[in-house]
Amino acid sequence: MEAAAQVIVESPDVVYGPEAIEAQWEDWTTRVSPEGGDLKVPRLGVMLVGWGGNNGSTLTAAVLANPLRLSWPTRSGRKETNYHGSLTPAGTVSLGLDAGGQEVFVPFSALLPMVAPNDLAFDGWDISSLNVAEAMRRAKVLDWDPAASAFRLHPRVHRGQPHPGLLEQIRKDIPDFRSSAGLDKVIVLWTANTERFCEVVPGLNDTLGLEVSPSTLFAVASILEGCAFLSGSPQNTLVPGTLELACQRRVFVGRDDFESGQTKVKSVLVDFLISSGLKTVSIVSYNHLDNNDGQNLSAPLQFRSKEVSESNVVDDRVQSKPVPYTPGEEPDHCVVIKHAPYVGDSKRALDEFTSELMLGGTSTVVLHNTCEDSGLAAPIMLDLLCQRVSFCTNADPEPQTFSPVLSLLSFLFKAPLVPPGSPVINALFRQRSCIENILRACVGLPPQNHMLLEHKMERPGPGLKQVGPVAAACPVSNRKGPVPASTSGCSGDASGHPQVEEPQMPTT
Structure with missing residues (x-):
């Protein structure tokens, strides 16, 4: 894989030096205090x-x-x-x-x-x-x-x-x-x-x-x-x-x-896979249901309308990744919908996502989803x-x-x-x-950027109070230390699984 070309930002707030890049950036984190208010809305x-x-x-x-x-x-x-x-x-x-x-x-x-x-x-x-x-x-x-x-x-x-x-x-x-x-x-x-x-x-x-x-x-x-x-x-x-x-x-x-359900999960998972650097090469979606939707979509022309809308949900994620996709390349995407009267509005969905890993490896994720279709859409x-x-x-x-x-x-x-x-x-x-x-x-608030930079600084600013215990300067976990108490009240690790006592090794 060829190295990507370096991005150069042309801004008076950014200076490229021989050993460092110096940038000025203004933190827009909002401080919140409760107040009251009420405005009339139309009927x-x-x-x-x-x-x-x-x-x-x-x-x-x-x-x-x-x-x-x-x-x-x-x-x-x-x-x-x-x-x-x-x-x-x-x-x-x-x-x-x-x-x-x-x-x-x-x-x-x-x-x-x-x-x-x-x-x-x-x-x-x-x-x-x-x-x-x-x-x-x-x-x-x-x-x-x-x-x-x-x-x-x-x-x-x-x-x-x-x-x-x-x-x-x-x-x-x-x-x-x-x-x-x-x-x-x-x-x-x-x-x-x-x-x-x-x-x-x-x-x-x-x-x-x-x-x-x-x-x-x-x-x-x-x-x-x-x-x-x-x-x-x-x-x-x-x-x-x-x-x-x-x-x-x-x-x-x-x-x-x-x-609502299956397609929203697909949007989230494909975003996760591609954002993680994987190359998703195949997406196969199958579902069956009854209600008016399932019966209507058994007609080929109506199904084609649904197939088009279902198949486009990953396009922008692929187009945003010139690495690893080449121009014009996209995953195989197959959508199948069947009418099954017995299940009623309880839609059954099965999705398979196959992605390529480095050195020719592959990863396949399979999801099964059962939901009340109209209960999600309403x-x-x-x-x-x-x-x-x-x-x-x-x-x-x-x-x-x-x-x-x-x-x-x-x-x-x-x-x-x-x-x-x-x-x-x-x-x-x-x-x-x-x-x-x-x-x-x-309402005049800046965009949410999820940086939380004030929590990632070695020395928090004067306007930020420390809440709870303060971590050590170099918080390296002690693997031989005590296991945290289970949040479920059970003896064992934090997930509730019982812990097997480690055998005592003789000392020499």
């Missing part, structure tokens, strides 16, 4: 295309059940309502360090004023005539008794009966919902079945002319009504003409395909409810918003849409850091 409504499907009915039941604080017994103990799996109410972000040098974490929802999930209002469309409670029972994702209680006891659902998805009614349904429910904003979210890929034909859907697929019709209706549209399925809903319309109307759009929808942010720059003092193409939401999609000429980022850590740092910027 928000969500219209789900496919409201009676597994994802839509599961999400609705969760939002209805949480304000009631329902609990119910199961064979593994008593369960309570929560929003586990949703970034904004359940995820946390580091603010900085307190006076003792310890990191301070707060929920995402505490960083900026956000709509509380419990305050959402729902409406939507579906090809099924079942009301949402009956649709949820049919989906068999949730235990019926607590979910049914939520529908009986809570009046949150605006109608409970999905509208038929008739073209002439779509635009009328949106303002009707907004006015009758007393809403400030409405977001339209496609959570219906995967469609086949729409062929982009010159003169047909590359302009503002005729749109052809049902999801594109809903997207155009949403844009014309000034409502953000987000696609949770992998088909190419946002064809060029639709994007052009969104940019003209300055309405937010985002896509494609919720990234909380993600809560994070798609993006509020508008305005900002200006020194070069352009006129306030502006983000691009109508919401690439900020890449963390939540398998095949994120980005503005023309922008890089597509699939690495999960970079995607989440983007959201975190933009939210930090909105």
Whole structure:
């Protein structure tokens, strides 16, 4: 392997000398002290295309059940309502360090004023005539008794009966919902079945002319009504003409395909393997499930939509590594999805990752994942409810918003849409850091760099208090010393394994 060319930084803060590189750098670590504050947020409504499907009915039941604080017994103990799996109410972000040098974490929802999930209002469309409670029972994702209680006891659902998805009614349904429910904003979210890929034909859907697929019709209706549209399925809903319309109307759009379980794990593991210097050469993904998704994806044309979105999740990691990949080289990537009615919504996924090591060695990692598919996807929808942010720059003092193409939401999609000429980022850590740092910027905090330089100095600065015992100047572990007590209360090592007493060797 040839040595990489040295990087030269041209900056007045960097000086290259014959024996050393001298650099000036300003530490932006934030000191945190608690304060109070409150800002009003708008009343928000969500219209789900496919409201009676597994994802839509599961999400609705969760939002209805949480304000009631329902609990119910199961064979593994008593369960309570929560929003586990949703970034904004359940995820946390580091603010900085307190006076003792310890990191301070707060929920995402505490960083900026956000709509509380419990305050959402729902409406939507579906090809099924079942009301949402009956649709949820049919989906068999949730235990019926607590979910049914939520529908009986809570009046949150605006109608409970999905509208038929008739073209002439779509635009009328949106303002009707907004006015009758007393809403400030409405977001339209496609959570219906995967469609086949729409062929982009010159003169047909590359302009503002005729749109052809049902999801594109809903997207155009949403844009014309000034409502953000987000696609949770992998088909190419946002064809060029639709994007052009969104940019003209300055309405937010985002896509494609919720990234919840198997694909999110794939993004993390490939990032780890390639970042470790390994050359991942083969990725094979297999899964089977039932529900509407599994049945629909058994059709070849619909499966092709899913295959495209699943296969693109590692591209940016490969392209970022000119070593060891040569230009144009990429791993073999195979995706298989099968319909298995018996397993229901309990998706079974198997992934195999093969990587090359030095001197011709190979490493293979195999993962098996069993999960409730809709239970993973439903909380993600809560994070798609993006509020508008305005900002200006020194070069352009006129306030502006983000691009109508919401690439900020890449963390939540398998095949994120980005503005023309922008890089597509699939690495999960970079995607989440983007959201975190933009939210930090909105409240005047510097980007999070994870350096924690103050904890890596030989002599900590005067503003940092030492907490706990101070380590020796050269903390070399004593292998013959006592083993730390087990955190589990068991005798043995720190992992709870029993320790075999070492034989006493005779001395001479």
